[in-house]
Every structure is written in structure tokens, then in C-alpha cells.
Amino acid sequence: MSTDPILQDAWRRLATLAARPDAQRIRPLFAADPERARRFTVALDDLTVDFSKTSIDTEALVALLDLARAGGVEGFRARLFAGEPVNMTEGRAAMHMALRAPAGTTLKATLPGGVDDASALALAERKRMQAFVAQVHDGELRGATGQPFDTVLNIGIGGSDLGPRMASEALTLAHGPKLRARFLSNVDGHGFAALARELDPARTLVLVASKTFTTQETATNAQAARAWIAGALGEAAVGSHFAALSTNLKAVGAFGIAPERVFGFRDWVGGRYSLWSPVGLSIALAAGWDVFQAMLDGGHAMDEHFRSADFAVNLPVLLALVGIWHVNALGLRTHCVLAYDERLRRFPAYLQQLEMESNGKSVRLDGTPVAGPTCPVLFGEPGTDAQHSFMQLVHQGTQAIPVDFLLAARPDHDRPDAHLILAANAFAQAEALLRGKTRDEVEAEMRAKGVPEAEIARVAPHRVFSGDRPSTTILFRRLDGFTLGRLIALYEHKVAVQGALWGINSFDQWGVELGKLLASGILPELKPGGQPGTHDGSTTALLTRFRELRQES
Numbered sequence: 001m002s003t004d005p006i007l008q009d010a011w012r013r014l015a016t017l018a019a020r021p022d023a024q025r026i027r028p029l030f031a032a033d034p035e036r037a038r039r040f041t042v043a044l045d046d047l048t049v050d051f052s053k054t055s056i057d058t059e060a061l062v063a064l065l066d067l068a069r070a071g072g073v074e075g076f077r078a079r080l081f082a083g084e085p086v087n088m089t090e091g092r093a094a095m096h097m098a099l100r101a102p103a104g105t106t107l108k109a110t111l112p113g114g115v116d117d118a119s120a121l122a123l124a125e126r127k128r129m130q131a132f133v134a135q136v137h138d139g140e141l142r143g144a145t146g147q148p149f150d151t152v153l154n155i156g157i158g159g160s161d162l163g164p165r166m167a168s169e170a171l172t173l174a175h176g177p178k179l180r181a182r183f184l185s186n187v188d189g190h191g192f193a194a195l196a197r198e199l200d201p202a203r204t205l206v207l208v209a210s211k212t213f214t215t216q217e218t219a220t221n222a223q224a225a226r227a228w229i230a231g232a233l234g235e236a237a238v239g240s241h242f243a244a245l246s247t248n249l250k251a252v253g254a255f256g257i258a259p260e261r262v263f264g265f266r267d268w269v270g271g272r273y274s275l276w277s278p279v280g281l282s283i284a285l286a287a288g289w290d291v292f293q294a295m296l297d298g299g300h301a302m303d304e305h306f307r308s309a310d311f312a313v314n315l316p317v318l319l320a321l322v323g324i325w326h327v328n329a330l331g332l333r334t335h336c337v338l339a340y341d342e343r344l345r346r347f348p349a350y351l352q353q354l355e356m357e358s359n360g361k362s363v364r365l366d367g368t369p370v371a372g373p374t375c376p377v378l379f380g381e382p383g384t385d386a387q388h389s390f391m392q393l394v395h396q397g398t399q400a401i402p403v404d405f406l407l408a409a410r411p412d413h414d415r416p417d418a419h420l421i422l423a424a425n426a427f428a429q430a431e432a433l434l435r436g437k438t439r440d441e442v443e444a445e446m447r448a449k450g451v452p453e454a455e456i457a458r459v460a461p462h463r464v465f466s467g468d469r470p471s472t473t474i475l476f477r478r479l480d481g482f483t484l485g486r487l488i489a490l491y492e493h494k495v496a497v498q499g500a501l502w503g504i505n506s507f508d509q510w511g512v513e514l515g516k517l518l519a520s521g522i523l524p525e526l527k528p529g530g531q532p533g534t535h536d537g538s539t540t541a542l543l544t545r546f547r548e549l550r551q552e553s
């Protein structure tokens with residue numbers, strides 16, 4: 001818990017406002033203020049964020065903005081962009097902004113061993129990537145048999161998979177890819193088996209994406225792909241079918257990938273922020289360089305906005321504060337993201353890592369426990385699919401779940417009727433969450449249909465919607481590279497602002513380590529002749545049963 005009295009006051013003020021009897025009501029706020037929608041909507045060009053369908057009123061907004069100031073968000077933002085080691089447990093900067101900065105920018109980044117000219121390094125590597133992409137697209141770079149590549153297979157996991165997978169899908173679904181992209185993340189061999197059935201090794205370019213190049217899943221899958229290429233085309237073919245995206249050039253060399261096929265980056269890029277780095281090569285190969293560059297430009301535009309806009313109109317800051325209101329003031333511990341856009345179907349999966357790996361923490365920078373909740377559990381699916389699965393719970397479950405709705409005004413297909421149906425559903429869901437349906441309305445509706453009174457009494461309670469369920473709508477003109485870049489950077493900075501306010505380090509991920517360590521101990525026990533180790537009773541019994549089941553014919 002912070003000891004700063006101004007900050008403590010700011011948190012207390014928020015708690016007081018949240019304790020008001022109507023703190024979760026939203027409809028009365030619209031009734032009281034005809035200008036509410038306008039006053040609680042902020043835009044950056046076409047990118048429009050409407051948080052009027054939350055229970056944040058003027059007082060709460062003032063208190064939240066005060067909290068942002070008292071919580072040192074300005075200072076944090078300055079340290080972030082100055083390349084200071086904001087990732088204090090690893091002594092590193094979080095300078096992913098340098099990866100999308102245009103030529104002429106000077107962004108530095110602290111590493112454990114010194115300071116990097118981050119934007120210059122990023123630009124140099126981007127030029128190499130661009131040349132590589134052009135060579136693949138032009139057919140200058142081909143597979144060992146002389147055939148041009150028709151598929152890029154990205155092997156990576158976590159940030160080395162989720163961002164590239166999400167973005168390449170988002171940017172190619174409308175018009176088709178320049179090069180088909182496939183992704184292999186899970187160490188489960190079924191994934192590779194399915195890809196090996198589908199892909200032609202002679203026409204597949206394999207990218208091994210791993211920041212550390214030590215990740216077990218990626219190493220296992222990369223070896224499988226290597227054996228697959230070598231088995232089909234001969235050992236000598238391997239070199240022309242592989243490239244690597246990593247910070248660990250030594251380990252890449254040991255794997256046997258030639259330096260000219262290695263695209264590097266530095267430790268000031270966190271895994272979940274790496275899609276802007278060479279880890280995004282599959283995006284550029286699939287969607288084209290211009291689209292990838294537009295995504296970088298969009299990310300940079302959001303950086304500039306975040307860096308310079310007053311907090312009252314600063315989209316990442318406001319999105320962060322809306323989340324703080326829900327999580328800390330109102331105690332809502334889940335968050336749903338519904339992109340009404342098939343192209344963004346992997347966006348919630350991507351955000352799960354961005355938000356939960358960044359802010360799923362319970363210890364403050366100074367090592368003391370946090371005073372309240374931090375990152376909510378995030379989930380989502382594309383709309384309208386979500387409406388036919390979990391939206392029942394969002395409308396009528398026992399707790400309010402704040403929702404982010406995302407929607408493009410213009411589709412990139414030629415069926416405007418379908419897009420209008422999609423859009424109508426997005427708006428209707430947000431409206432239904434807000435408006436709800438009273439018992440009186442339900443009964444009147446049933447009566448008008450001639451339903452008998454006994455039946456009305458029996459069923460009506462089940463058809464009531466409480467309403468006053470919060471949502472934020474993010475509306476934009478089109479989902480192109482630029483807008484996708486803006487959206488991703490919007491959420492990145494939102495997460496960073498929340499982390500700063502919670503007083504935690506958003507840029508490390510120690511919570512993934514223990515499971516990795518235990519898995520490496522269990523693996524030899526599972527191998528033939530392996531000796532059972534010391535575990536809790538449940539794990540010992542499960543390991544025994546697993547071995548028995550494997551032996552049964």
C-alpha cells in the first residue's frame with residue numbers, strides 16, 4: 001500500500017464515490033444529463049471511445065483523473081518513453097515504442113548492460129526485414145527445390161505467437177494473404193501433425209520466433225519442423241527453409257540458421273510487445289510490407305497521442321481509468337472483450353496475454369503486497385458468436401461484467417447488408433446491457449401476446465434483465481493496418497497505466513516460471529525407466545495412473 005497521503009486520499013475518494021447507493025446505476029445518469037453521451041466520448045480522429053454506458057459520472061471521472069495524477073502516471077509515462085528500466089525486476093526498459101517509431105526519432109533504452117539507441121537499431125532491422133519480405137514475395141528467395149514459397153509457418157508461443165497470429169489474421173481475412181500464414185505454438189504434437197498433413201515442405205518457409213530461443217515448446221516444434229524439411233528435401237535443404245526471430249543470436253546459430261536469416265531485437269522488447277519487432281515478420285509476409293508498415297504507423301500515432309494528450313482526452317489513460325473504476329471501486333473482477341469483427345477473432349486471446357501476463361500480479365514494486373485487486377480475468381469471442389454462447393451470463397448472471405465492444409463502421413467485403421446486421425447486434429447488445437427489461441415490461445409484453453396469467457407469473461421473473469450493466473464501445477472507420485496498430489497500442493498503454501496505478505511491474509512475468517521448472521522435473525519421470533519423484537499425493541497418484549494408462553493396450 002502506498003504511503004503517499006495524496007494518493008491514499010485519491011483512492012479513498014474513489015471508494016467513497018463507489019459506496020454511494022446508486023454507484024452502479026447507469027440509466028439515471030442519461031436521464032439526468034442529455035449531453036452524457038457526448039461528454040463521455042473521446043476520439044482520436046475516427047477512433048471513438050464511448051464510455052458513457054458505464055456508471056462513471058462527472059464526480060467519478062474527476063476523482064479518477066485525480067488518481068491518475070496522484071498515482072504518478074505522468075512521471076511513469078516520462079520514464080517509459082525515456083527508456084528507463086521500468087521493468088525493475090529485470091533492469092530493463094520497455095521500449096517497444098521504438099519498434100514503430102519513424103526514421104528520425106531518437107528513443108533510447110536501458111538494458112542490464114548499458115543503453116541502446118533503440119529507434120536506430122529497430123530501423124536498421126526493419127530495413128533488413130523489408131528486403132527479406134520483398135525477396136520472398138518476388139520469388140527471389142525460394143525453397144531448396146527452386147519452388148517459390150506459398151506458406152510461412154511461424155513457430156513460437158506466447159508473445160511470439162499470439163500477436164503475429166492475431167494481426168496476420170486480422171489483416172488478411174478481408175482480401176486474402178500475399179503468403180499463406182500458419183502458426184504452430186502448442187507443443188502438443190497433434191498441432192504439428194495437422195500442419196504437416198496440410199503443408200508442402202518444398203514451399204514452406206519456417207520462422208522460428210523466440211525472444212529467448214530457450215522456450216521448450218518452440219524448441220521442440222522447431223526440431224520437428226527441421227526433421228520434416230530434412231526428411232522430405234534432404235539435410236542440405238534446411239538452410240533455405242528457415243529463418244529466426246530472436247534476441248539470442250548464439251542459440252540461433254547453434255540451431256543452424258545462417259546469420260543473414262536471423263532478425264534480431266533486444267531485451268527492451270517484452271515478449272507480449274514483440275509483434276512490432278522481427279517477431280512480426282509473419283504479419284509482413286502474410287499481409288504485405290505496406291500493411292505491416294501501416295500497423296507500425298498506427299501504433300506510433302497512438303504513442304504520440306498517449307505521450308502528449310491531456311489525461312481528460314487521452315484514450316489509453318481513460319480506458320485504464322474505466323477499468324480501475326470497475327475493478328477497484330466497484331469490485332468487478334472480470335472483463336469481456338467483444339470485437340464485432342471476424343478478423344479480430346484472436347484479439348481476446350492476444351489481450352489475455354497482454355493484460356493478464358502484464359498485470360496479473362499481487363506484489364508492488366517495493367515488494368509489499370498490493371492493497372486491492374489488480375488485473376481482472378479477461379475473456380472474449382467475436383460478436384455475434386458470443387451472443388450464442390456466454391452472453392446469457394453477461395446479461396443475467398449474478399455479477400456485472402464490463403464489456404468492450406469493438407466495431408468498424410465500414411467493412412472490407414461487399415455485403416453491406418451483412419455488416420449492418422452485425423453492427424445492429426453490437427449496438428443492441430450494449431443497449432440491452434444498459435437498458436435491461438423490467439418485470440412490468442416483461443408482463444405487459446406477455447399479456448399483449450395473450451399468455452395466461454399463471455404462465456406469466458411462472459415465467460416472467462426469468463425474463464427480467466437488470467440493466468445498468470457497463471460497457472465501453474470502441475468504434476472506428478475501417479479495420480486497416482493503421483487502425484489495428486492504434487488499437488493494439490491503445491490497449492498496451494492502457495495496461496501500462498493500470499500497472500502504474502496499481503504500483504506493480506507490468507513488464508515481467510515471474511508467474512510463468514514455477515510451472516516450467518516443475519515440468520522439467522516431471523518430464524524424466526514420465527520417460528521409460530523414469531523414477532517417480534517426490535510430489536504431493538494428488539500429483540503422485542496422477543503420474544502413476546498416467547503411466548498405467550499408457551501401458552494398457
Ligand SMILES: O=P(O)(O)OC[C@H]1O[C@](O)(CO)[C@@H](O)[C@@H]1O
Binds near residue numbers: 209211357
Ligand atoms: O519468445 P520466447 O522467449 O520463446 O517466449 C515465449 C513466451 O514465453 C513467456 O516468456 C512466458 O510464458 C512469454 O512472456 C513469452 O511471450
